[in-house]
Amino acid sequence: MKYLISFLLLILSFQDLNAQTLKLKPRKADALTGTAFAKSISDSTLMLKQREEIIFNEIKNGNVPNFLRKLSEVVDSIKIENQIARVSYYALPDYFCIGSDDDYFYVPMTPILAQKVADLTKCNLPTKKMVDNIYKSASIKLTPQPIPPTKAMTTLPIFIAHNDSVKIQLKPYLSKHNNSALTAGNKKDVIISNKIYTEKTPKVVIYGWHKMDGKAIQPVYNKHTNTWADYSHGIRLIQQKVRVEENLEGKTDQRSRRTTIKKLLKNPILYKLLSDEGVIEKPFYPLTEYGID
Template identity: 55%
Template sequence: MRYIIGLLFIIFICGTASAQTLKLKPRKNDMLSGSQFAESIADTSMLLIKREELIFNEVKKGNVPSFLRSLVKINDTINVIGSRHTVSYWVLPDYLAIGSDSDFFYCPTTPMLAQRIADLVKCSLPTRKITDIIYQRAEIKLDPLPIPPTKEMITVRVFIKHNNMLMEQLSGHSKLHASGALTAGNKKDLVMSNKIYGEKTQRVVIYGWHKADGKAIQPLYNKHVSTWADYSHGVRLIQNKIIVDGHVTTLSKVLADEIFSPLISDEGPILNARYPVNNY
């Protein structure tokens, strides 16, 4: 009996350690392309809650490029209190987008929608530390392309403008990007942080947009209210199940652990590693 249990455990670990995919329905050929969908939500009179419901519905029905569906494995080792520990987790190869491989639209969202999407596909958002590691490991490192700040930066028209800039930038990496190569530098991350809570109003916490020297343009920042989503924001998903020292656990459990949280957090333990989802 012990042999059978041990064998089943090995099979489980091997299955978890193999290629991981985003748990979404297959994309149908007649679904909207990225540019078509972007135009469909570009009316500035559309309420934010309506726009985000449309984005959620597209993701839920599987209108996501195939290059985003195979997650990239990250392995890391760190010394904690004098002992060496290993961690493995799986990340989205690029920021969440809607559409096809040839025509996709990066969708900036509020943290409420980002959390809903993460919950849908059994994922979480990254921490600052994970965001740094993703940039370090990225095969495609893009230079940030900022647009001068104006009151229009939260409109879909500016989202589209920035998306077009990124498409031109990615054209030099088209084959590698289409293969699902880990890509970074193109957006700031919505992140898990202890700074999510503690303010009088609900906040979004952002970080990243790394330059070629590896330094982030955006430090950890929580001064925007949670309904803020501008063109520079991206949603990077991290699978909930991770492996620590060969044992399967979850991102949230590790983040809450006093000893093991340094594997994936440079803020110490994060006890509530998610955003509220009902606060528009």
């Protein structure tokens, strides 16, 4: 009986990890489409904080496409002390957007809002290493489409223009994309990094926008404050719970266990599964007040 209970608990543990869906309310039939939502926040008199409160409420109420709700498994492995260790985690199949499967809007966010959404959905933002691994694993890889930098790059008209250009790129992959195929190359990532906290003012750290040769256009960059969000920024959430397997080459003492991204990033040895910049003691953004960049 004791062994049966242990077995059932193990099965439930795997089922819990493999609940590969975004934890949000169902989308209402009368929810705004992406086009309508983008228009609703295009008022130039709307302050950043007001805009992000509207975005958060829309997400909290479940106005997110169905294709974004089915998470994609991503696996990575490394050699630690002559043994193979492997991690598996579940990521959004595309960058965060609002609206329906047929009409959605990629919504750039400050890291303040991104962290709030991550907390709401029991998720984390990725590290640089995770971004690289997600790109390698993606079945849909899009060519980055930078817009020349101007003061307008943080405004809704540019957000909408870039959104439309990405959706044109996705047309040949429409069926695959709307079935939650892992997609990358269309945005830079807002990432978790030790560089968030290296200066007095909290920063947003961005990385990625991989070209078709696998090289990232954007190196790790932390020169914007945490109130910055431009058209190129994408938010890719990762489910907090991960599965770690150790000693895969050994005939004995093989271990498989469930943990979280936060715990793994603080582990003095196993952090290497998720981070190539060392242990990350604060794998999150501060929810500080909005200021002026």
